[in-house]
Amino acid sequence: MELSVLLPFIVNVIVGGLVLGFVYAIIALGYTMVYGVLQLINFAHSEVFITGAVVGFEIFRVLQDSAMNGYLKLLLALLAAMTVSGLLNVLIERLAYRPLRGAPRLVPLITAIGVSLILQDVLRFLEGLQGRFDLTYTLPTGFGNKFCATDSTCAPVGNFLRTIGVDVQLKDVILVVVALVSLLVLNYVVNRTRLGKAIRAVSQDRVTAGLMGIDSNRMISATFLIGGSLGGVSGVLFGMKFGTVNAYSGFDPGIIAFTAAVLGGIGSIPGAVLGGLLLGVIQNLIGVMNIFGNLLGFANLGTIDASYSKIGPFIVLVLILIFKPTGLLGKSNVEKV
Amino acid sequence: MTVATPAKPAVRRPVVKPDRTILLVLFFVVTSVLLIISHQPGMMKSLGPFGDVLRNKVVEALVVSLFLANVLFAYLWKAANWAKLLVGIGSLLFVLPLAGQTDTSLLDLSIQIMIFAALALGLNIVVGLAGLLDLGYVAFFAVGAYTWSIFASPRFGEVLKYYGENPGATGSGTLAIGLVLTGVTAGSMLYIRGLHGRMAPTRLSSLSFLLAGFGLLSGIILVGRSILVLASGSAAAVASGINPGFFWLFLALSIMAAAIVGVLIGLPVLRLKGDYLAIITLGLGEVIRVLANNLGLYTAGSQGITPIGSAPVPWFNSLAGSLGFRPDQYSLLFLYVLVLIVIAVILLVNVRLDKSRIGRAWVAIRDDEIAAQAMGVPLMQTKLIAFATGASFAGVMGMIFAAKQTFISPESFNLLQSITVLSMVVLGGMGSFSGVILGAAVVTLLNLRILPGLGEASANVPWIPQEVNPANFNRFIFGSILVAMMLLRPEGLLPNKRVARELHHEDDQEDESEDGNASGLKQGGDVYSAGLATIKEDDRPGGER
Numbered sequence: 001m002e003l004s005v006l007l008p009f010i011v012n013v014i015v016g017g018l019v020l021g022f023v024y025a026i027i028a029l030g031y032t033m034v035y036g037v038l039q040l041i042n043f044a045h046s047e048v049f050i051t052g053a054v055v056g057f058e059i060f061r062v063l064q065d066s067a068m069n070g071y072l073k074l075l076l077a078l079l080a081a082m083t084v085s086g087l088l089n090v091l092i093e094r095l096a097y098r099p100l101r102g103a104p105r106l107v108p109l110i111t112a113i114g115v116s117l118i119l120q121d122v123l124r125f126l127e128g129l130q131g132r133f134d135l136t137y138t139l140p141t142g143f144g145n146k147f148c149a150t151d152s153t154c155a156p157v158g159n160f161l162r163t164i165g166v167d168v169q170l171k172d173v174i175l176v177v178v179a180l181v182s183l184l185v186l187n188y189v190v191n192r193t194r195l196g197k198a199i200r201a202v203s204q205d206r207v208t209a210g211l212m213g214i215d216s217n218r219m220i221s222a223t224f225l226i227g228g229s230l231g232g233v234s235g236v237l238f239g240m241k242f243g244t245v246n247a248y249s250g251f252d253p254g255i256i257a258f259t260a261a262v263l264g265g266i267g268s269i270p271g272a273v274l275g276g277l278l279l280g281v282i283q284n285l286i287g288v289m290n291i292f293g294n295l296l297g298f299a300n301l302g303t304i305d306a307s308y309s310k311i312g313p314f315i316v317l318v319l320i321l322i323f324k325p326t327g328l329l330g331k332s333n334v335e336k337v
Numbered sequence: 338m339t340v341a342t343p344a345k346p347a348v349r350r351p352v353v354k355p356d357r358t359i360l361l362v363l364f365f366v367v368t369s370v371l372l373i374i375s376h377q378p379g380m381m382k383s384l385g386p387f388g389d390v391l392r393n394k395v396v397e398a399l400v401v402s403l404f405l406a407n408v409l410f411a412y413l414w415k416a417a418n419w420a421k422l423l424v425g426i427g428s429l430l431f432v433l434p435l436a437g438q439t440d441t442s443l444l445d446l447s448i449q450i451m452i453f454a455a456l457a458l459g460l461n462i463v464v465g466l467a468g469l470l471d472l473g474y475v476a477f478f479a480v481g482a483y484t485w486s487i488f489a490s491p492r493f494g495e496v497l498k499y500y501g502e503n504p505g506a507t508g509s510g511t512l513a514i515g516l517v518l519t520g521v522t523a524g525s526m527l528y529i530r531g532l533h534g535r536m537a538p539t540r541l542s543s544l545s546f547l548l549a550g551f552g553l554l555s556g557i558i559l560v561g562r563s564i565l566v567l568a569s570g571s572a573a574a575v576a577s578g579i580n581p582g583f584f585w586l587f588l589a590l591s592i593m594a595a596a597i598v599g600v601l602i603g604l605p606v607l608r609l610k611g612d613y614l615a616i617i618t619l620g621l622g623e624v625i626r627v628l629a630n631n632l633g634l635y636t637a638g639s640q641g642i643t644p645i646g647s648a649p650v651p652w653f654n655s656l657a658g659s660l661g662f663r664p665d666q667y668s669l670l671f672l673y674v675l676v677l678i679v680i681a682v683i684l685l686v687n688v689r690l691d692k693s694r695i696g697r698a699w700v701a702i703r704d705d706e707i708a709a710q711a712m713g714v715p716l717m718q719t720k721l722i723a724f725a726t727g728a729s730f731a732g733v734m735g736m737i738f739a740a741k742q743t744f745i746s747p748e749s750f751n752l753l754q755s756i757t758v759l760s761m762v763v764l765g766g767m768g769s770f771s772g773v774i775l776g777a778a779v780v781t782l783l784n785l786r787i788l789p790g791l792g793e794a795s796a797n798v799p800w801i802p803q804e805v806n807p808a809n810f811n812r813f814i815f816g817s818i819l820v821a822m823m824l825l826r827p828e829g830l831l832p833n834k835r836v837a838r839e840l841h842h843e844d845d846q847e848d849e850s851e852d853g854n855a856s857g858l859k860q861g862g863d864v865y866s867a868g869l870a871t872i873k874e875d876d877r878p879g880g881e882r
Contacts (some may be wrong), residue, residue, distance in 0.1 A: 041612040094793050099824055104840065106470055107823050110763060113472075114819025117756065121813035128805040251752075258616060311627045314620030319612060322605050 007137050008165020013284045022179035023241055026234035027257035028264070029186065030089075030227040034269040036203040037223045040097065043112040045253025047119035048089050048102045052081035053233025053245045054123060057135040070140025074174065074236075081232035088166025089228025090221050097218070124247035143171040143240070175237050180295045182233050183273060189226065190269065199223055203267070252310065256283065259313040263320050265327025274328060277285035279313055286312040338513045356416040361407075361416045365424045367551035368404040371430045376440035378861065394790025398782050401446065404428065407776055412771055413831075429677060434670060438662055444669045446785060448741055452734045454777035455683050457761040458770065462687070462750050464759070465767035465833070466696065467723035468703030469607070470615040472755050473622020477576050477728035479589040479629060480598045481735025486745050489646040494576040499634055500562070501569030507562055515559030523551035561847030577646075584648035584740070588733060595732020596725040598625075603724035605718060610706075622755055629747040641746025645739050647672065679737065683730050684731065687770055690726070699723055700768075753812065757784065760815040763822050764786055766829020768836045775831055780818070784811055 027049055031167040035044040042048075042294050066073075096115050100108045127135065147159025147168045161168065190196035201209040202219040238253060239245050260279045266273025284311040320327060375397060390396055395470035411424040415497060436549060437444035463471045482597055500507075526549045529542055538546075606617045629636045636642065647668050647811025654667045662670055690696045698719045701709035710716050739745050757780060792808025795801045822829065828837035 039612075041616060096820060096824070103827070106464070106468065106767075107827055107840075109470060109612050109615060110759070111820050111823040113759075114816040114823065117812040117816030119816075119822065121810055121816070124809075125566065125805050125813075128802060131802050255616070255620065262613075308631065310628065311620075311624045314617075314624055317620055318605060318617060321609055321617060325609075325613075 017281030017284035021277035025273040025276025028260040032261040046250035050250035052085040052232030053239040056236035057080040082229040085232030086229035093224040151170040267327040270292035271329035376436040398786035433651040457773040457777040463727040467699040468717040472619035475754040476622040476625040477595040478735040481732030482739040485736040489578040492707035497572035500565040512563035519556030581646040591736040592729040596729040599725040599728030643744035647740040746853040770834035772831035
């Protein structure tokens with residue numbers, strides 16, 4: 001491949017990876033927050049977030065013929081998904097994890113796996129009742145267009161992007177903006193409010209926090225609510241990005257997001273974001289590895305293709321856990337949420 | 338003169354279980370008759386409507402479970418030894434094959450149950466005894482299955498053909514280089530290991546060990562490749578797989594291959610604990626599946642390998658023939674007997690290991706890693722042995738599974754299979770051998786008979802959409818098993834006594850307080866453990882400590 005073609009191609013791959021990475025980052029926050037307070041891998045988070053995607057799909061489906069503004073539809077979808085996913089996460093904690101507080105370590109973990117499996121089939125059942133399995137998003141018109149293709153006010157930006165070879169769709173830009181806004185809100189809640197302070201206290205030391213008058217059960221519920229709402233947001237974003245979801249499609253992004261959380265240092269918010277972005281890029285790069293192979297003459301690399309990008313995150317996870325188990329941003333006295 | 342004998346103080350006798358010999362034998366006879374009748378198509382027709390009820394898949398599953406309950410009761414109930422022996426041997430060696438003679442699906446089901454029982458026993462060692470949650474267990478099953486399948490199917494001929502057409506620069510020279518490289522690197526690895534025994538490893542020595550490891554790997558690859566190229570001439574001779582007589586050799590090879598993979602996977606990941614270990618093993622299980630999907634030359638990718646050969650046993654066939662079996666049933670019957678023998682061996686190994694030094698070391702690690710280490714249990718080595726032992730059970734059963742199915746594809750080894758085996762272990766009771774076998778039987782019956790049976794029943798009901806067919810609800814069922822057992826009865830259906838006591842720590846406090854030292858245990862969460870102890874506040878399982 002010519003260099004003049006290759007360079008924009010690589011830039012596109014990286015930009016695409018970053019967009020994907022934002023979705024992973026938001027999912028990873030759900031894992032990292034719950035892990036921060038309970039030291040539990042919430043396996044069910046992948047289903048919590050796919051529930052958000054399903055809710056988003058339903059909202060878009062119901063509203064597809066209405067003349068409502070596209071951004072308003074998106075807002076509605078996001079709010080609905082946040083509410084449903086957040087409450088679902090709280091419900092899971094209340095019914096499945098709270099009775100096991102203080103139980104041996106394997107017990108809540110196995111429970112979480114079980115909850116995840118149950119939710120998968122419940123979701124499939126609910127959509128199956130209406131004869132659906134694969135849910136294809138019907139996005140508002142214009143979301144699939146190229147960014148700044150027609151709008152004269154931002155055409156210079158769009159033209160600039162296209163000259164350097166980046167071709168993004170409007171929905172990708174929306175996705176990044178939504179993700180950034182959620183991150184800022186989360187950062188505010190965690191670091192600037194009393195609630196956030198209490199959550200941080202509980203994650204540092206539940207018993208002592210209790211002595212300071214913090215109701216740790218309520219704070220844990222609050223954490224699950226926040227994590228679940230973020231899951232809802234990420235579900236809608238995931239649906240927008242990939243177009244099609246089904247009840248079982250939460251597994252792969254769930255694992256990748258968890259890897260992202262570990263990569264960044266579990267319990268750390270900036271770490272989860274960094275890890276998500278890195279893994280998004282890595283995954284996209286592995287997906288196009290064969291091109292590098294052909295370019296450099298390594299014919300064997302040609303057999304590495306998209307199906308391997310599925311195992312990329314696992315390899316990364318093994319490597320981090322072996323060489324730097326605290327993650328990139330994790331310190332021994334990491335600030336947990 | 339008579340001396341009044343003082344009244345003996347009332348001795349509190351342990352509760353004596355009532356003798357149930359008669360009940361057991363009666364139950365055996367009734368269920369056996371029911372099983373045989375329900376698998377005789379001719380007899381069922383003459384029974385009219387009752388026969389129709391018996392033919393229903395769900396009812397059949399119930400009959401089979403009642404029948405299998407024989408063995409369970411023989412194990413649990415107090416009864417005369419002759420009765421226990423009669424029921425155990427009679428049901429497994431006579432009644433089941435007899436019923437299977439007219440309906441081979443019964444034999445198939447029994448083999449499947451025993452394969453899963455062996456998997457559950459293997460996972461039980463890893464999860465139940467050593468307390469290491471392995472979510473990628475089915476990978477070892479896959480290794481065993483592919484070890485035999487690649488060689489005993491047309492695949493092997495095609496691999497040889499490929500290397501014959503693409504020899505590269507490979508020849509006997511490469512073989513020599515490869516052998517020398519392998520020998521030298523293996524020797525130096527052993528030497529460095531010996532050095533490390535005597536002095537603390539330095540950075541340089543660790544590095545050279547790693548380097549020698551890579552050298553060893555490439556040496557083995559070179560040797561393997563050149564052997565394949567040199568042997569490519571006989572590609573036509575093995576067009577339909579190698580001589581099935583190698584089955585017995587491969588029975589040992591599959592055990593070894595799975596154990597080696599277990600050690601290779603275990604080496605990097607066993608330093609991690611608890612949930613990190615779970616997710617890493619899950620990942621590596623997926624890695625093996627993806628590899629199987631993509632190494633098309635060896636595994637035929639997603640189309641799968643078929644047909645896979647089985648052992649040639651003319652003496653067994655003539656025996657089966659004289660017992661009235663049809664020639665197409667020989668192979669299944671043989672595998673049934675083989676599986677029965679293998680599981681008996683596995684059970685024996687399990688029981689012996691459990692009582693051995695290594696078994697006690699596993700339990701010690703599960704209960705308190707630090708204390709175990711302080712008592713001189715070599716952590717890594719003991720965990721690796723647990724991994725390798727569990728893996729080897731899966732390996733041998735994987736091979737038998739491949740021989741039974743005559744077809745395998747990467748989809749036979751997905752994550753759901755690992756979860757299935759885990760739910761068997763959890764349902765039966767972690768650490769309890771009889772429990773996990775019971776769990777395997779229950780879950781397999783659910784999976785293979787009851788759910789499909791319900792699915793068939795609902796297929797004809799017009800208002801149930803195909804998407805909600807109960808046959809597809811296995812995730813829901815397994816999930817419910819996991820959650821319900823963990824919430825309500827974490828020690829399982831047939832608990833291991835030790836685990837049950839551990840899990841009901843608080844309940845036991847009153848009893849133990851007589852000893853005067855229970856007060857120190859009141860906190861319940863003071864013991865650190867990867868497996869069964871509670872989570873401590875500042876406990877980060879991510880890294881090495």
